[in-house]
Amino acid sequence: xxxxxxxxxxxxxxxxxxxxxxxxxxxxxxxxxxxxxxxxxxxxxxxxxxxxxxxxxxxxxxxxxxxxxxxxxxxxxxxxxxxxxxxxxxxxxxxxxxxxxxxxxxxxxxxxxxxxxxxxxxxxxxxxxxxxxxxxxxxxxxxxxxxxxxxxxxxxxxxxxxxxxxxxxxxxxxxxxxxxxxxxxxxxxxxxxxxxxxxxxxxxxxxxxxxxxxxxxxxxxxxxxxxxxxxxxxxxxxxxxxxxxxxxxxxxxxxxxxxxxxxxxxxxxxxxxxxxxxxxxxxxxxxxxxxxxxxxxxxxxxxxxxxxxxxxxxxxxxxxxxxxxxxxxxxxxxxxxxxxxxxxxxxxxxxxxxxxxxxxxxxxxxxxxxxxxxxxxxxxxxxxxxxxxxxxxxxxxxxxxxxxxxxxxxxxxxxxxxxxxxxxxxxxxxxxxxxxxxxxxxxxxxxxx
Amino acid sequence: xxxxxxxxxxxxxxxxxxxxxxxxxxxxxxxxxxxxxxxxxxxxxxxxxxxxxxxxxxxxxxxxxxxxxxxxxxxxxxxxxxxxxxxxxxxxxxxxxxxxxxxxxxxxxxxxxxxxxxxxxxxxxxxxxxxxxxxxxxxxxxxxxxxxxxxxxxxxxxxxxxxxxxxxxxxxxxxxxxxxxxxxxxxxxxxxxxxxxxxxxxxxxxxxxxxxxxxxxxxxxxxxxxxxxxxxxxxxxxxxxxxxxxxxxxxx
Numbered sequence: 001x002x003x004x005x006x007x008x009x010x011x012x013x014x015x016x017x018x019x020x021x022x023x024x025x026x027x028x029x030x031x032x033x034x035x036x037x038x039x040x041x042x043x044x045x046x047x048x049x050x051x052x053x054x055x056x057x058x059x060x061x062x063x064x065x066x067x068x069x070x071x072x073x074x075x076x077x078x079x080x081x082x083x084x085x086x087x088x089x090x091x092x093x094x095x096x097x098x099x100x101x102x103x104x105x106x107x108x109x110x111x112x113x114x115x116x117x118x119x120x121x122x123x124x125x126x127x128x129x130x131x132x133x134x135x136x137x138x139x140x141x142x143x144x145x146x147x148x149x150x151x152x153x154x155x156x157x158x159x160x161x162x163x164x165x166x167x168x169x170x171x172x173x174x175x176x177x178x179x180x181x182x183x184x185x186x187x188x189x190x191x192x193x194x195x196x197x198x199x200x201x202x203x204x205x206x207x208x209x210x211x212x213x214x215x216x217x218x219x220x221x222x223x224x225x226x227x228x229x230x231x232x233x234x235x236x237x238x239x240x241x242x243x244x245x246x247x248x249x250x251x252x253x254x255x256x257x258x259x260x261x262x263x264x265x266x267x268x269x270x271x272x273x274x275x276x277x278x279x280x281x282x283x284x285x286x287x288x289x290x291x292x293x294x295x296x297x298x299x300x301x302x303x304x305x306x307x308x309x310x311x312x313x314x315x316x317x318x319x320x321x322x323x324x325x326x327x328x329x330x331x332x333x334x335x336x337x338x339x340x341x342x343x344x345x346x347x348x349x350x351x352x353x354x355x356x357x358x359x360x361x362x363x364x365x366x367x368x369x370x371x372x373x374x375x376x377x378x379x380x381x382x383x384x385x386x387x388x389x390x391x392x393x394x395x396x397x398x399x400x401x402x403x404x405x406x407x408x409x410x411x412x413x414x415x416x417x418x419x420x421x422x423x424x425x426x427x428x429x430x431x432x433x434x435x436x437x438x439x440x441x442x443x444x445x446x447x448x449x
Numbered sequence: 450x451x452x453x454x455x456x457x458x459x460x461x462x463x464x465x466x467x468x469x470x471x472x473x474x475x476x477x478x479x480x481x482x483x484x485x486x487x488x489x490x491x492x493x494x495x496x497x498x499x500x501x502x503x504x505x506x507x508x509x510x511x512x513x514x515x516x517x518x519x520x521x522x523x524x525x526x527x528x529x530x531x532x533x534x535x536x537x538x539x540x541x542x543x544x545x546x547x548x549x550x551x552x553x554x555x556x557x558x559x560x561x562x563x564x565x566x567x568x569x570x571x572x573x574x575x576x577x578x579x580x581x582x583x584x585x586x587x588x589x590x591x592x593x594x595x596x597x598x599x600x601x602x603x604x605x606x607x608x609x610x611x612x613x614x615x616x617x618x619x620x621x622x623x624x625x626x627x628x629x630x631x632x633x634x635x636x637x638x639x640x641x642x643x644x645x646x647x648x649x650x651x652x653x654x655x656x657x658x659x660x661x662x663x664x665x666x667x668x669x670x671x672x673x674x675x676x677x678x679x680x681x682x683x684x685x686x687x688x689x690x691x692x693x694x695x696x697x698x699x700x701x
Binding site for chain 1: 499500501502522523524526527528532533535538539540541542543544548549550552553554556557560592609613
């Protein structure tokens with residue numbers, strides 16, 4: 001039987017050639033992992049909207065562009081970090097260009113104490129055995145076809161470790177730059193491995209940006225492990241180029257008493273999906289997944305999260321707020337699963353969307369699956385417009401309509417931004433929101449003129 | 450010239466006539482009270498003056514300094530010197546009181562050709578205005594009206610008025626839901642703005658507020674029209690006899 005896929009995709013093409021030149025091509029466990037990836041992808045194809053997890057995100061545009069893996073020249077072309085990455089002063093910057101580590105652009109000489117960073121490719125070349133068992137295979141059923149494709153073309157990314165007990169004050173800032181190539185649509189498949197050791201405290205900030213115009217595809221997988229009592233903040237800015245495709249999966253494992261504080265702001269890209277699978281395997285742990293999304297034009301922005309409560313007495317909190325203008329489409333899928341043994345789970349999820357135009361759309365799908373009997377779980381979802389009463393009140397005090405709208409939009413998204421517990425990050429991400437709001441304001445004035 | 454002159458004002462809401470030929474003139478320096486039974490059209494008048502959507506003026510004019518304001522946006526009216534203290538002040542989650550008021554004041558100052566106040570200058574200015582109203586920094590920082598009690602919301606309206614210094618203030622039942630102490634605080638705030646260049650229209654059900662804000666003129670609004678006008682003694686008479694006489698007149 002031939003499974004119906006979303007058109008004929010060329011995304012898996014070139015695997016056989018690529019597999020021979022990828023780092024560690026002679027390492028059996030690694031080639032096995034890649035082969036399993038391509039086989040799963042070839043069998044399933046790109047997900048269609050008949051696949052439940054992809055019901056609201058149509059990948060036809062991705063299939064049509066005929067992406068091929070970015071070669072080394074494409075990543076070498078960049079000579080400076082784009083200015084629209086987060087301006088996180090004092091952070092230790094690690095730069096990936098089209099999925100490849102660029103040591104020369106990174107602060108490799110000032111890695112903070114208690115932190116080790118290396119490139120995945122260089123490690124696979126030098127000491128592949130050190131990563132055996134650490135590069136987790138991808139399961140098509142659980143992680144999806146695009147994660148399988150990431151496994152097939154697995155090449156580079158970062159290996160980041162926070163040592164046991166390390167209290168790392170300096171944030172690690174991972175800057176992923178997509179560089180479109182002339183005349184071709186290029187794809188990158190970065191795999192990042194992050195381990196926060198027992199009792200460590202650390203912050204990982206990610207900026208996903210573009211250098212230059214044109215289509216490109218970033219299909220990354222990040223595996224994050226929080227060992228017992230670790231506390232990791234992971235804050236991500238998705239500000240890809242206007243023709244960029246961004247599909248990201250983060251698989252997060254949270255141990256006893258550990259706190260994962262996740263945040264994502266999505267505002268760039270033609271089509272994006274930020275997917276997080278958090279597995280709470282320890283008790284007394286906390287999983288915070290918060291986010292914001294800002295869409296305009298014909299952008300499609302998907303946030304999909306799964307929180308698996310597998311151990312008793314843990315807590316999860318989720319607040320996602322978005323603003324969609326023009327013909328933008330948003331998707332929020334939030335699933336919380338409380339397994340039978342996860343008694344005394346406390347989970348709360350909230351998704352709110354503000355639609356600024358009649359043509360904007362949001363599909364929001366909260367799901368609670370509860371198999372334990374002593375839990376406290378709730379969720380809520382709302383979709384609305386700006387309030388006329390609030391607008392009139394502000395205008396009656398002399399604030400012009402455009403400014404009043406801007407203030408209300410920023411305030412709306414602010415609730416999600418403020419879930420970040422770090423004042424610097426609140427300010428930086430807040431600036432991105434104001435920047436977006438002001439840009440919308442200007443484009444409205446122009447189109448109105 | 451009257452500061453506010455309303456001529457033959459007819460207003461419908463959802464096709465239903467509410468104001469039916471209302472006439473009113475307020476001179477600079479005056480305080481007028483507008484009283485009347487529920488459903489007479491008092492709040493409709495206040496919203497029409499402030500420029501809220503959903504009120505269709507089918508006939509008549511509202512002149513402020515001789516200029517018809519009915520075609521003006523709400524913010525243009527505010528910048529011209531109009532202010533409405535809302536009967537039900539609106540909560541604005543996520544916008545702090547200081548940000549809100551600073552933005553409003555600077556919008557007005559810009560129109561008046563005055564330099565905008567920076568954050569420090571504004572804070573100093575607003576604290577001065579807030580203190581007599583019993584509004585502290587904590588309340589200023591909170592989101593506008595969010596989680597405020599009824600009395601706090603009304604005091605916050607008076608604070609906005611004190612900061613924006615309008616030439617014509619319309620107070621829509623600012624006394625409702627206030628205890629006697631809060632009433633005095635609010636009235637003091639209003640009286641502070643009394644001067645020969647400003648005017649106030651106080652909309653109220655009760656005589657109580659008028660003990661503190663003594664009006665020059667009192668009008669009775671019933672069934673969409675001013676049916677009686679007089680001096681401050683009219684309010685006392687209404688307190689005694691109620692509005693039944695006017696409802697009766699309209700039924701006849």
